[in-house]
Structure formats: structure tokens, C-alpha cells
Amino acid sequence: MNLQGMTAIITGGASGIGLATAKNFIKNGAKVMIADLNHELGKKTAQLLGALFVQTDVTNEQDVKQMVQYTVEMFGKLDILVASAGIGGPGNIVDQSLDVWKKVNDVNYTGVFLCNKYAIKQMQKQGHGGSVINLASMFGLVATPSSVAYSASKGGVVNLTRAAGTSHAKENIRVNAVxxxxxxxxxxxxxxxxxxxxxxxxxxxxxxxxxxxxxxxLASDAASFVTGASIAVDGGYTAL
Ligand SMILES: NC(=O)c1ccc[n+]([C@@H]2O[C@H](COP(=O)([O-])OP(=O)(O)OC[C@H]3O[C@@H](n4cnc5c(N)ncnc54)[C@H](O)[C@@H]3O)[C@@H](O)[C@H]2O)c1
Incomplete structure (x- = not known):
């Protein structure tokens, strides 16, 4: 699971799962670009870890293009994207406001689409494959009725991952979800x-x-024959 010589963008890398991933990647030899909406936390985190930071709103196409461009400028190439930026949004189907529905789907679903699109374009240009890991959720595999927008957005990410993983399989660009x-x-x-x-x-x-x-x-060569997969990391929740 060595990542020596590899370069990675981690969206949502200032906090939580993205932050833990950034730490792991750096410990295992990768160069990391933290891309987060939160400027203060993102910058501070990057400095502490020895990563770089680019302020990015994953719902903004221009920001996402610049995120990839800046990474290539600074690191010379892009091997890995981890799409971890995400938000919650409680509400069952009748209580869910359209505003919250749109916001949650914009960040969790459209944001993943935009980041996958521009990262994969760059990987295609480089011509030596790549690895994309999308943060779905167990609530993309089973429902949480009290967060309908969240469940729907994560279900979307699971199927987007299948579509992207299979369309770029021959180019050795692997796309998986956790x-x-x-x-x-x-x-x-x-x-x-x-x-x-x-x-x-x-x-x-x-x-x-x-x-x-x-x-x-999933980012490493240890997962060289894994693509289009969504892997549960849920202490057995979805196995019941
Ligand atoms: N924590 C959980 O229980 C859990 C479970 C399943 C899936 N997930 C998913 O994992 C991912 C990471 O979650 P987490 O628990 O680490 O959350 P977190 O809140 O700790 O971190 C999310 C990060 O995303 C950033 N972000 C939010 N909106 C953004 C935007 N528009 N553009 C760029 N960055 C933005 C935030 O600033 C934050 O740093 C999310 O996609 C989440 O849905 C989390």
C-alpha cells in the first residue's frame, strides 16, 4: 500500500475522513493537495501535515478546474483523487425543503461528478492510469429515512462510481467508492x-x-484489479 512518488488531491481534506486520509497518504510517501472550502482550517492543516492547500468549492466548476490545474503545476501530475467533501442534511421526504435538497445534492453528488470529471481528464492526458476514490456512505447502499437528500446523494455516488469505473477501465483509471x-x-x-x-x-x-x-x-497498486466497486466500511451495518 506504498504511495511513494504519487500525487493526490483530497477534497474535504481539512477535516474528518479527508484529514485522516491526508495523514495516511503523507506517511506513506504521497504528495498531497488539500482542497477544501474552509480556508483557515485547510491552510492550517496543510501547514501542519506538510501538504499544499487550495481553497475549493466543489460545487463550482471553475474552482474544480483550478484545483486540478494548480495541483499539476505544483506536483507535475495527478495520480489520485479522493472526493471526501460532503455535508449532512436531515429531513424525511415530506419535511425536506427544496433548498436543503438542492444544497446536499449539489455538494455530495454534483461536487463528486465535477471532481471526477476534471481529475479523470487530467489522468487521461497523462496516459498512465490513476485512482479515484469517492466518499459514498452506507446510506447510499441502504436508506436512512430521516435524511432523504443525503441517502439519495450517496446512492447517486455509488452508481456514478460504477459508470466512471467501467468507462475508464481500459485506461487503467480505477474509480471506486467507500x-x-x-x-x-x-x-x-x-x-x-x-x-x-x-x-x-x-x-x-x-x-x-x-x-x-x-x-x-484503493489508492494503491494493491487494488490494481478493483474498479467500479463500493466497499462498505461500516462495522457490519449493511450486512444485517
Ligand atoms: N462521518 C460519517 O459518519 C460519514 C459516514 C459516511 C460517509 N461520510 C462521508 O465522508 C465524507 C467526509 O465526511 P467527514 O465525516 O469527514 O465530514 P467533515 O465534516 O469532518 O469533513 C468534510 C469536509 O468537507 C468540506 N466541505 C464541505 N462542503 C464543501 C464544498 N462545497 N467544497 C469543498 N469542501 C467542502 C468541509 O469544510 C470539511 O472540511 C463526506 O462525503 C461524508 O458524507 C461520512
């Missing part, structure tokens, strides 16, 4: 952490590094 259970990060309110803890067969919440380890596997 589907975490409930992970202890700033994204998940304390009440939800309490509610979901015992619903995982392992009887606990996941930690960001446990997701980052699977992302590292």
Missing part, C-alpha cells in the same frame, strides 16, 4: 452518534483512520 458507517467526525451530531452506535453489529462507531486505511488500499 461506504462508511457512522464515523466519529464533526459531520455527525452527538445525538446521531448516540443513536447509531449500537446499530452497528460491532457495537461502536467507526474512526476516521479506519476509513482512511481502506481508501489507502
Amino acid at each position: 461506504c462508511p458507517g457512522v464515523i466519529e467526525t464533526p459531520l455527525v451530531p452527538e445525538e446521531a452518534q448516540r443513536l447509531f452506535k449500537d446499530r452497528h453489529p460491532m457495537g461502536r462507531l467507526g474512526q476516521a483512520y479506519e476509513v482512511a486505511n481502506v481508501i489507502q488500499f
